[in-house]
Amino acid sequence: MARAALAAKAPEERRERIMLATIAVVRERGFAGTRVADIALEAGTSQGLVLYHFGSLAGALAAGLTMLEDEFYDDFAHHLAAEDGPVERLRFMAELAAGRGAAVGNWALWLELWARALRDPDARAVRESQDRRWRAALRRVIDEGVAAGSFSPSNSAKSVLRLAALMDGLAVQLALNEPGMTTRKFTELWWESAVLELGITEPAKRGKSPR
Amino acid sequence: MARAALAAKAPEERRERIMLATIAVVRERGFAGTRVADIALEAGTSQGLVLYHFGSLAGALAAGLTMLEDEFYDDFAHHLAAEDGPVERLRFMAELAAGRGAAVGNWALWLELWARALRDPDARAVRESQDRRWRAALRRVIDEGVAAGSFSPSNSAKSVLRLAALMDGLAVQLALNEPGMTTRKFTELWWESAVLELGITEPAKRGKSPR
DNA sequence: GCGCATATTGAACAGGCGTTCAGGATACGC
């Protein structure tokens, strides 16, 4: 019969579709509001299949998060490498964090992840890895800038911590769309702080200068 | 009978006990893990009474949050007024945020609140009000410092935003107890940033200087 | 073509939990 047409057609593709659906639903409803039925509906499959592939709702959530993590980072690393100097790279990171690639939706997801990480080990691992990668990238860019003579931080390790934390803090405002906080403002505030922290003198050749 | 001893004894006191119990449970289990039964148990009353007073679980949560908000702010404002100069007050805020008064537990609660604020209007209102109050206090201290000649920010409005955001960002690390992040480190990192932002010259008379 | 491992479905199950409710105790005005 044509009714149950696609069975066992491309199981790997279905798995992936479910993971994508999972993060889509979490983005829309949050962790607390995500049901197996929602995921199945979004993925266009049955509830049973979600459990078949991932064992439980928690399993599906974990798988979705891990996928998101890798996907995001690969994309980021790829684009970062395309920029040519440390100043440009730093600028790129500022813009990426502020909203390029629909980060607003992502920041909301981040807030959810932080809260969940308080109790769920999987979430904690994902956010920790993500955070470490991001900070490592920041540190590399800064070291590179120091080597090239563009930056002169008084303490680069601390600057990394502060600049990364500032992004998270600004992101809270952005995600909760506090009046007055926009992606432009985010970039502007962060960039000025970076200038102050790192003693940047030469402006970024690519990308418009702040403001 | 002595069995059902305390009925209608002090309804207002029971209400308050329930609100306190509510935030205690949220602190321990998070919003997602908080059940009416937990609150009742913690408060030493019946499940029915929680609903009688607050109408629903959501109502109890909202009431608890509002109570927490006022309580925290009153306490803060009281202590802040006791400090004598702008530098001392700024220092006090740094230390309060970093962990005085068991803020670590509170920061965890904040993360939960942020995530919940994405969807729940009550939570959003509470966190917005809290945030506004905190930033207003920061701004007042900074203005005071400018007037007294202790601070010389290049743009005080922006400094307020950045310093407040930095606290939130550092708080994420602290709440998720990232290795290496402690209350001391929190204060140190934030204070250095404040020095940089505000051009503080004179050290705080009270409280040890950073590090 | 046959049989077996893998996918997939939809329905049924069962536990958890918010809410409702009928009933009682207490304080308080009269």
Add this chain to the structure above:
DNA sequence: GCGTATCCTGAACGCCTGTTCAATATGCGC
């Protein structure tokens, strides 16, 4: 003292939702 409004309880109800399961389809090695 009596009646009434308020406070409080514990049990029962019923829905929501994660998980289980038997049945079926599909692809694949032989």
